[in-house]
Amino acid sequence: MTPCEQLVMKHDQIPVERRVVLRLALALGAAAAVHMIAADPAGTPVRPGGEPPAPAPAAGPPAGAQAGPGSYRLRPMTSNTPARFRPAPPPVRTRPFEKLPEPGSDAMVLSFDDGPDPRYTPDILATLRRYGVRAMFFVCGEMAADNPDLLREMADDGHVVGNHTWSHPLVPKLSRGAIREELGSTSEVIERTLGAPPLWYRAPYGAWNRNSFEIGAALGMEPMAWTVDTLDWTTPGTDTIVRRVEKGAAPGVVVLSHDAGGNRSQSVAALRRYLPALIGRGYRPTVPHRS
Numbered sequence: 418m419t420p421c422e423q424l425v426m427k428h429d430q431i432p433v434e435r436r437v438v439l440r441l442a443l444a445l446g447a448a449a450a451v452h453m454i455a456a457d458p459a460g461t462p463v464r465p466g467g468e469p470p471a472p473a474p475a476a477g478p479p480a481g482a483q484a485g486p487g488s489y490r491l492r493p494m495t496s497n498t499p500a501r502f503r504p505a506p507p508p509v510r511t512r513p514f515e516k517l518p519e520p521g522s523d524a525m526v527l528s529f530d531d532g533p534d535p536r537y538t539p540d541i542l543a544t545l546r547r548y549g550v551r552a553m554f555f556v557c558g559e560m561a562a563d564n565p566d567l568l569r570e571m572a573d574d575g576h577v578v579g580n581h582t583w584s585h586p587l588v589p590k591l592s593r594g595a596i597r598e599e600l601g602s603t604s605e606v607i608e609r610t611l612g613a614p615p616l617w618y619r620a621p622y623g624a625w626n627r628n629s630f631e632i633g634a635a636l637g638m639e640p641m642a643w644t645v646d647t648l649d650w651t652t653p654g655t656d657t658i659v660r661r662v663e664k665g666a667a668p669g670v671v672v673l674s675h676d677a678g679g680n681r682s683q684s685v686a687a688l689r690r691y692l693p694a695l696i697g698r699g700y701r702p703t704v705p706h707r708s
């Protein structure tokens with residue numbers, strides 16, 4: 418990056434951060450002090466993998482957003498929230514969370530990426546509802562924009578709606594500006610639909626980089642990876658998915674599955690089996706404190 422670009426970037430970040438602080442204050446209310454309850458977890462370093470192979474580069478800007486690319490940066494700030502109630506943005510991490518910070522002995526997280534997809538997400542929501550369980554959904558902006566009702570259903574059921582970029586790119590291959598577009602436009606569609614921006618994001622393919630940590634933090638989000646990868650996108654069979662979840666179950670683990678991106682009927686069927694099994698073993702699927 419040239420010195421000129423750095424200057425432009427610094428100048429550009431200021432309104433983004435201020436905007437995020439205001440939005441967080443609005444979303445969380447006056448009394449909510451936003452702090453993670455634990456320090457950065459010890460996990461494996463930034464690495465790719467864990468999700469389907471990266472697709473060919475998408476052509477053109479994200480499509481389907483009511484607000485065009487970049488418009489989220491141009492919105493006027495209209496909040497009257499007093500300065501003393503504005504929580505600080507999260508710190509810039511050097512690695513994502515991979516487990517629940519300081520979980521109880523029975524806590525686990527189920528997470529579903531790439532949706533919402535009207536073919537599979539409703540079944541997953543129905544199963545979670547049947548057992549009164551909350552989960553994390555890392556949605557793609559282009560899917561969220563097409564399925565706002567499903568996004569609202571997630572939020573209404575108490576699930577965490579996280580940011581999984583707009584078009585599911587391989588983030589380290591993107592410019593800093595493009596990463597900001599991918600994450601910013603997705604946060605924008607989530608906020609427009611749910612009334613509050615997301616507090617968590619997950620890099621597609623688990624491919625994080627420093628720019629994504631910095632931009633995610635500036636947008637008010639913490640990075641969440643996973644502990645147990647079901648590899649459900651390879652359609653290994655429902656039995657195999659169930660076995661991977663049950664074998665990987667342990668306090669604080671985060672399970673990765675998908676509710677979109679291909680045929681996810683095995684993921685849907687597996688949840689119906691492993692969720693009651695986990696509960697039967699005493700686990701309590703939940704979501705992180707920050708939500």
Ligand SMILES: [Zn+2]
Binds near residue numbers: 581622
């Ligand atoms: Zn994904």
